[in-house]
Amino acid sequence: MRHWLISLIVFSIFREEAPPPLPIIINKYSDEHLRNIIKQVRDRLELYKEKVVDQYASSPEISPPGINEKKEEKSAKAKLLEAAWFSVDMVLKPVEDLMDSVLGITMDPFTDRRYIAWLSLVTLAFNYNTWFITVRLCFPYHTESAIPYWFALDLFADLIYLTDSIIFQPRKQFVKAGDIIKDRVMSKKNYRDSERFKLDTMALLPLDLLYIQFGFKSIFRANRLLKADTFFEFSDRLESIMAKAYIWRVIRTIGYLLFMLHINACLYYVASDYQGIGETKWVYSGQGSAYLRCYYFAVRSLINIGGLNEPHTVFEITFQMTNFFTGVFVFSSLIGQMRDVIGAATVGQTYFRSSMDNTVAYMVANRIPSLVQNRVRTWYTYTWDAQGMLDESELLDKMPLVMRTAIAVDINLATFQKIDLFKGCDQQMLVDMLLRLKSIIYLPGDFVVKKGDIGKEMYIIKGGAVQVVGGPDNSIVFVTLKAGCVFGEISLLQSSKDGGNRRTANVKAYGFANLFVLEKKDLFDILVHYPESQKVLARKAKVEEEKKKGLALFGPKPATPKLLRAVGGTINKRFIDKMKVTALTFFSIH
Helix, strand or coil: CHHHHHHHHHHHHHHCCCCCCCCCCCCHHHHHHHHHHHHHHHHHHHHHHHHHHCCCCCCCCCCCCCHHHHHHHHHHHHHHHHHHHHHHHHHHHHHHHHHHHHHCCCECCCCCHHHHHHHHHHHHHHHHHHHHHHHHHHCCCCCCCCHHHHHHHHHHHHHHHHHHHHHHHHHECEEECCEEECCHHHHHHHHHCCHHHHHHHHHCCCHHHHHHHHCCCHHHHHHHHHHHHHHHHHHHHHHHHCCCHHHHHHHHHHHHHHHHHHHHHHHHHHHHHHHCCCCCCCCCCCCCCHHHHHHHHHHHHHCCCCCCCCCCCHHHHHHHHHHHHHHHHHHHHHHHHHHHHHHHHCHHHHHHHHHHHHHHHHHHHCCCCHHHHHHHHHHHHHHHHHHCCCCHHHHHCCCCHHHHHHHHHHHHHHHHHCCHHHCCCCHHHHHHHHHCCEEEEECCCCEEECCCCECCEEEEEEEEEEEEEECHHHCEEEEEEECCCEECCHHHCCCCHHHCCECCCEEEEEEEEEEEEEEHHHHHHHHCCCHHHHHHHHHHHHHHHHHHHHHHCCCCCCCCCHHHHHHCCCCCHHHHHHHHHHHHHHHHHC
């Protein structure tokens, strides 16, 4: 019994759980860093759990050190800048208020002619700086008597620059997210935040004050050339408002050429001065007008005309070879640009000539009679002279629908509204019809409509006149229709059963006639979307058909009694027939 108790005590002692072993630590710093990362991950997990429950909980992300300080510093700078601009605006406010009555609060830089006129003045000031800074820098034109004039011109050009930056540029409207911003405060801020403002500010820096230290030298005005954006903006705006933009493109290309010759003339004078004026036959001799003589050398040198004095020194040979290579490169580029400008200006005429030549070649190859060939040539020539293109629809098809609609409405909507057949119809239906019109030109004597033809079109006279003719050899003119008149509209809605929509008279062009044509198929495609207008047109067409049937009810004319024939023997039968044809023609055309 005693041994059993001892064994039980020993078993209970060894049965107690041993204490957990201590963790193995290889690197104390790494262990602490890993524990810190695990703690952060657990904390972030808890925060994300809270955010799932409460969507307005703050983000667990911790701002990097220094961000708040940078924001505060930036905010302080922004406040300081705003205070500075506020002071400037307070000073300029009377001037701006004075100009509001003249220029308006803001200006459209694309269509406002006043802004484009101002750009031309700024461009003139820029060209003054561009040309004369280089001339004064290279040639000895800063004489005692000329300095006051140069100084006055410089001040005038700087005043134009300053006025542009203060008055005009802050008024320019701009587009933001598709909206045209017309607010003065926003347009002024947009200008001051742009790269253009930085360049304009640098262009106005008064480096001229260095005249006091270094003397009157034009090199200190080189920053005025940073206003080059104005020249290119003026060029784009002028092209957009000119009817023949290629004229300005040609002038601009010639200006580039003249400026390249100007730069070469300045370099030639500097090279001559370096070599010694009049020292050799190649350099400028010092006689006559220095600029004119050097410019003449530049023309002969860059265009490779020849006849120049041979260079002898290494410097002269090197300069002349550089001139030749530069001339080949520059003039090949300018000639290519001039070719593109002229080609773009005459692309329509080239297409016209090509089309006419191909048509004539086709007629000659098929031995078409000379009379027909001459009429085809006449049609081509008149069409080009009248509208400057062979097919107006080719140009209009490239425009957005809203622009095509605006053009069509301005040209023909008033005429359509006067047509009795379309009175009471939906206005939008009339607009859709205008977009389906096709322009056709008829030569003098061409038949637009022939008696017996199936009526599939209606016609609107855009220009010229047509005549309704009949009688023997179509020698009788019943009526003359001029620009704005409409004919053939009833036949669009008449039934084709029993020849109900056949033409009952001849219509031919009197002189050159420009007509708009609307086909029956196009009208029916439109009426599908306008059922009420379709009902209106159907009722009017039915009335017109009943009128024609009413005319047919009278039957053949009875024989004239003998006594009446004896009394009215002088009545001209031909005159009576003519009146019958006139009445029938009136109802058939309309």
